[in-house]
Amino acid sequence: MTSAAAPGKHRSGATEPMATEPIATEPMVRRFGRAVLGRQPIGMIFGAPYLLFIVVLFAYPLGLAVYMSFHRYFFTAPGVSVPRPFVGLSNYAAVFSDPAVRQSFLNLLIFLVINVPFTVVLSLLLATALNAAIPFRAFFRTSFLAPYVTASVAMIGVWLFMFSSGGIVNSALGPLAPVPSWLVNQKWAMPSIAIYVTWKGLGFYILLYLAALQAVPKELYEAAVMDGASWWHRLLSVTVPGVRQVTTLVTLLAVITGANLFTEPYLLTGGGGPNGKSASPVLLIYQTGIEQNHPDFASALGIILVIGVLLIAGIQQLVQRRQA
Amino acid sequence: MTQMARATSEVTGGSDRAMAIEPRASRSWWRLIVLLFGALVFIFPFYYMIVGSLQKTENTSPSGALPNPGNMTLHNYGQINAAIGLGKAIINSGIFTGGVLLATIVFGVLAGYALARLSFRGRGLLFALTLLVLTVPFQLLIVPLYVLIARNYGLANSYLGMIAPFAINSVAVLIFRQYFLQLPAEMFDAARMDGASELRILRHIAIPLVRPALLTAMLLTFIGPWNEFLWPFLITKEQSLQPLAVAMANYIDNVAATAANPYGAILAGACVLAAPAVALIIAFQRYFVSTNIGSGVKG
Numbered sequence: 268m269t270s271a272a273a274p275g276k277h278r279s280g281a282t283e284p285m286a287t288e289p290i291a292t293e294p295m296v297r298r299f300g301r302a303v304l305g306r307q308p309i310g311m312i313f314g315a316p317y318l319l320f321i322v323v324l325f326a327y328p329l330g331l332a333v334y335m336s337f338h339r340y341f342f343t344a345p346g347v348s349v350p351r352p353f354v355g356l357s358n359y360a361a362v363f364s365d366p367a368v369r370q371s372f373l374n375l376l377i378f379l380v381i382n383v384p385f386t387v388v389l390s391l392l393l394a395t396a397l398n399a400a401i402p403f404r405a406f407f408r409t410s411f412l413a414p415y416v417t418a419s420v421a422m423i424g425v426w427l428f429m430f431s432s433g434g435i436v437n438s439a440l441g442p443l444a445p446v447p448s449w450l451v452n453q454k455w456a457m458p459s460i461a462i463y464v465t466w467k468g469l470g471f472y473i474l475l476y477l478a479a480l481q482a483v484p485k486e487l488y489e490a491a492v493m494d495g496a497s498w499w500h501r502l503l504s505v506t507v508p509g510v511r512q513v514t515t516l517v518t519l520l521a522v523i524t525g526a527n528l529f530t531e532p533y534l535l536t537g538g539g540g541p542n543g544k545s546a547s548p549v550l551l552i553y554q555t556g557i558e559q560n561h562p563d564f565a566s567a568l569g570i571i572l573v574i575g576v577l578l579i580a581g582i583q584q585l586v587q588r589r590q591a
Numbered sequence: 592m593t594q595m596a597r598a599t600s601e602v603t604g605g606s607d608r609a610m611a612i613e614p615r616a617s618r619s620w621w622r623l624i625v626l627l628f629g630a631l632v633f634i635f636p637f638y639y640m641i642v643g644s645l646q647k648t649e650n651t652s653p654s655g656a657l658p659n660p661g662n663m664t665l666h667n668y669g670q671i672n673a674a675i676g677l678g679k680a681i682i683n684s685g686i687f688t689g690g691v692l693l694a695t696i697v698f699g700v701l702a703g704y705a706l707a708r709l710s711f712r713g714r715g716l717l718f719a720l721t722l723l724v725l726t727v728p729f730q731l732l733i734v735p736l737y738v739l740i741a742r743n744y745g746l747a748n749s750y751l752g753m754i755a756p757f758a759i760n761s762v763a764v765l766i767f768r769q770y771f772l773q774l775p776a777e778m779f780d781a782a783r784m785d786g787a788s789e790l791r792i793l794r795h796i797a798i799p800l801v802r803p804a805l806l807t808a809m810l811l812t813f814i815g816p817w818n819e820f821l822w823p824f825l826i827t828k829e830q831s832l833q834p835l836a837v838a839m840a841n842y843i844d845n846v847a848a849t850a851a852n853p854y855g856a857i858l859a860g861a862c863v864l865a866a867p868a869v870a871l872i873i874a875f876q877r878y879f880v881s882t883n884i885g886s887g888v889k890g
Binding site for chain 2: 305310311317318324402406419529530537566576
């Protein structure tokens, strides 16, 4: 696409800013340069630092992750050279047969089943409520965004305080409080994390829905009102279809967030506890790859996780295309 | 003034358009109830964080949610300061965040401008790579990045090692590109005809026209490293180099059990960690516009 500057005299003069310039007087060298490098080759220099950043700190590590997952790899002291034999798919086999990995993917599934519907329904509801001439609109927007922009470490401090066994939530619930308490309860630990993440990220999704709602043609609402459609009816037949694209995006982003889950199981439930019931795949990547010095295993796990996310994204695209 | 400024004000002033959608004012009572309930759920933890950070003795009963002048102290702030050294941790966070902001504003703007306005060989590839960076979760890269930066380059326990993987925020690059694309092409053609260099066009024409976008991108870029936990946690084992989020997390993880009022100290640290981001969102909430963020995310 960048070789748009067609070579030689076929250069279409009309769209060119330099059209008035006689082609013959232009030095051959520059014409050749344009054909090969593009009309503004300085763009290469402008883009070079970013390209270097991507190559060194994204593409190379990505390649290294793939390499490690197919080899026996462990950390050594700098400068020490050890054989790193090719081991085929054995790292992947080890990942698939590890019960802790299976538990972490099950936990992730529990997380998604709770987080995704809550995120979609609550953010659409709040965005709909916000999409009007409402007093204190800026205040509401700011308060919904506040958890999103705040460090998870800070918010986790408060949630630990609120949801500890003697915390305010349990003392308000009295005899209804679960025993053991939320974050140390095998049944409640993962749902607690899912609710926490929903709460923390909701403001961002409200913003996405708000933009989509403002793009829904208001004639559709007027027509629906004329037809005597109830509020609920308008929501289902105008609003929901009107924001379907954003719903797809929100779902996908929620899945990616879930796949990246680390800070919450690490801090909120004390390292994926109790008994691994809130461990996430990324927590396992950290524990096996860095704490236990099995970066090969961790890389294989990471690649499986990413393939899983990409598969979900692909399926979503297919479904959306079929609906459209 | 410009198309872009108009576009932004259109979104922020969305309430005017929204009014037409819902013609009957009587409808707004349910909105207010839903919003007030929502705001309560969102704000209460912040409020409780402040109240809890001031408690002399921990009070977890519902009555503890009300500020009690008899049970108030700033002692918890002193305690967390003694434990992790708030000043040093804030400086570390500041250097980490500042380095990312600086690299993003310089190299990210250059890249965004090149992607939007310059025709050169490799532009398509660069754009494709930008999108790829956004698709691959960062967490997949932590192990190889750790190998590279800590083991191979020996950059563990250094600011450079902390900053490097975040140096140029790709979402910001896409936001810059998006906004430079919206400027009229004739303006650039005219400036080029007058013989202005691309750097001059960028500095004196393009950047002044996209100021709001720059601010939005900077706000988004700020909250990334300021709040980031996993990467600096891996790379800084020396406490004197740890950003506030990492120092706080380690405190929650290890030391809390030994403090007299552990939650008081944790909440005091949490208040300090949360304050800059919350202050920014209050001051600049109108720059957190969905279209900017949305266009960045969607590409």
